[in-house]
Amino acid sequence: MDEVLIERPGPGIVLLRLNRPDARNALNQEVRQQLATHFTAFGQDPDVRCIVLTGGDKFFAAGADIRAMADAGAIDMMLRHTHRLWQAIASCPKPVIAAVNGYAWGGGCELAMHADIIVAGESASFCQPEVKVGIMPGAGGTQRLTRAVGKFKAMKMVLTGQPVNGRDALEMGLASEVVADADVQAHAVELAAQIAALPPLAIAQIKEVLIAGQDASLETALMLERKAFQLLFASRDQKEGMQAFLEKRKANFEGR
Template sequence: MSETLVEHPLPGVALVRLNRPEARNALNQAVREQLAGHFNQLGNDPAVRCIVLTGGDTVFAAGADIRDMVERGAIDMLLRQTQRLWAAIAQCPKPVIAAVNGFALGGGCELAMHADLIIAGRGASFAQPEVRVGIMPGAGGTQRLTRAVGKFQAMRMLLTGISVSADEALAMGLASEVVDDAQVQARALEMATLIAAMPPLAVMQIKEVLLAGQDASLEAALMLERKAFQLLFDSADQKEGMRAFLDKRKPVYAGS
């Protein structure tokens, strides 16, 4: 049985599901490689306009597979080149929604933070507990978490390994929405469907400019935004969207 699954539940929407329930979806090397392959393929598929990433109804991902790491040395870890696998998710041009039920711990929390939106169930919990086993986050936990919640909340989580609830995560800026546990998947698919109905070029430009502008000066980021804004006026979708607005009809976006 594959450790990750890909489904196409709705037009324009792909669902990527972690499938290691016996290990609480722990992220071993095989899972990372499969995720990278899926996101590379889906990112290049013009029929896919939004991706939902989930671990299922009870757990998102309980972190890295400790059994796979306990006896590893530094060179072993270096040669894995896992940053290239994570980059396939981080650099995916399509919007990614993490649907989080249950634990999102360690690498699982980092995986969720690679998404563009996080829909969390009320029973979800987030943590970076690596310090408790003698290491630290290695897939962006110290950097993405700080950018999401700020220095002081990030330090609290990183230095103690404590978990935060879904409601705490929402208040801190680590989640987009919190819904009842039974509604997480449905809400993520509803959001994905809404995004998939938007003009794909505009959606891709919004994601690219927002992420690129985070680490740029305000002046440089505004320049990126302005250029992307101007570029979209050469798209057929811009003409369709504005004409549909004036005609008081629903637009149909072709992604061109």
């Protein structure tokens, strides 16, 4: 059984659905490998303009698979090279929207934080509970979380292992939007459709510059932004977009 299902809910949109319902979508090595394979392939596919990542109605992903880790040693964990699988998601050039219902705990929370936009249900639950089983987050739960919500809120989450709900996640900066639980996936797909209709080259440059600029000085980041802005004037989409604006018609963006 495929542990990550592929759906195509609209033009230019791919939806990846975690499919381990009996294990609450726990992230084992096979799931991570399939996600890495799909994100690498769709990141290079010119027909894909936005990726939605989701789980089930009650579980986005309830953490790493503890059964697969309980007896592992330090060298075993090192040789798994799981950071390379996570990197395939982090480096995906296409916009990624996480549609989160239910539990996004441990690795599930870290997986959601690899997205560019998080649409959460009101009953969503974000948590980094690793400390309760004698370890700590190992796929961005200390670093991405701190960059998203700040030191003091991140410290509370990782030191206590306490969860936060969708509304709290929105207020602290861990979610982009909160909607009714029943509307999460539909809203994420609608948002993906809006992005997919926009010029892909501009979208790619925006994502690349925004992420690269986070860890650069303001002066360097502004230079990256300026160069990307100038580069887009070499695209057909820039000419099409501005001409359509002047002619008061809908633009047809081709990613060229």
